[in-house]
Amino acid sequence: MxxxxxxxxxxxxxxxxxxxxxxxxxxxxxxxxxxxxxxxxxxxxxxxxxxxxxxxxxxxxxxxxxxxxxxxxxxxxxxxxxxxxxxxxxxxxxxxxxxxxxxxxxxxxxxxxxxxxxxxxxxxxxxxxxxxxxTFAELYQRYVGKNVLNRFRQDNGYKDGSYIKNWAGREDNEHLAEITSLLDSAATDYSDQVYAALQERYRDLALA
CATH class of the missing domain: 1.10.4010.10 (Type II deoxyuridine triphosphatase)
Incomplete structure (x- = not known):
């Protein structure tokens, strides 16, 4: 593992x-x-x-x-x-x-x-x-979440300033913490699941 x-x-x-x-x-x-x-x-x-x-x-x-x-x-x-x-x-x-x-x-x-x-x-x-x-498992869960959020920010305009950091009154890292608590970090596609969940929330809350 x-x-x-x-x-x-x-x-x-x-x-x-x-x-x-x-x-x-x-x-x-x-x-x-x-x-x-x-x-x-x-x-x-x-x-x-x-x-x-x-x-x-x-x-x-x-x-x-x-x-x-x-x-x-x-x-x-x-x-x-x-x-x-x-x-x-x-x-x-x-x-x-x-x-x-x-x-x-x-x-x-x-x-x-x-x-x-x-x-x-x-x-x-x-x-x-x-x-x-x-534990190493906790390090993995926290690292993957933060890494995926960094990648998500880059993909959604962080560099040019168009990225929206607050979604429905909460910062994106708060949404990340909630998302990771709901997912199984042992899944082989864990990082993909985190990204997809962030994408869905961003579309529904930040861009609505």
Whole structure:
């Protein structure tokens, strides 16, 4: 199951990067820089201020982890096709099953490794998932939803400003959350189902 889900996510990431820029691999974008900036935002949502009471905003924490995963997949895909990359990643993930630890310290280690190597610290990322008790299945569900929404936005005028983000008084990501809660993420055509449901709602609510 993990192998199939990983290949799906790598393919989706390759597709969305190609939509944004046909020659994205040759551009050598600084994906690592996006990761450490997202890591700082992630720490803010988790909480780090000792002078005030803070509770982790777990939904936001998980959303930030999904954003980091987007950039991490892009870095991995610089090395080859989704099929090629998935084999190496799968081996690393299988060796990276760990017990939950200190999230803040592990996040700092992950960020340090990212900056030092300008690569994706997959094992460090797996540790962060363990720290917040986020399964790979949940990562897959959240990632596919966000990726499909990004693709849907691009296909419906996001770049030229014609896309409508609020549908019947609610933002598109709220509709996405509702849609994904109703679908079976184990289905082989899960991403296609999410896209079709978004398309139907957009037509009925935003363009009505």
């Amino acid at each position: 993990i192998k199939q889900q990983l290949q799906v996510m790598l393919t989706l990431q390759d597709d969305i990067n190609t939509v944004v820029n046909e020659n994205w691999r040759a551009q050598n974008f600084a994906w690592y820089r996006a990761i450490w900036v997202e890591s700082a935002e992630l720490l803010d949502h988790y909480g780090w201020k000792w002078w005030k009471k803070q509770q982790p905003e777990m939904d936001q924490v998980k959303l930030e982890l999904v954003d980091i995963w987007h950039f991490g997949l892009s870095l991995e895909l610089q090395q080859g096709s989704p099929q090629q990359v998935s084999e190496t990643m799968l081996l690393e993930l299988e060796s990276a099953r760990r017990a939950p630890g200190d999230f803040r310290e592990n996040l700092e280690s992950f960020t340090l490794n990212t900056l030092a190597g300008k690569q994706f610290d997959l094992i460090g990322f797996a540790q962060l998932l363990a720290d917040v008790e986020m």
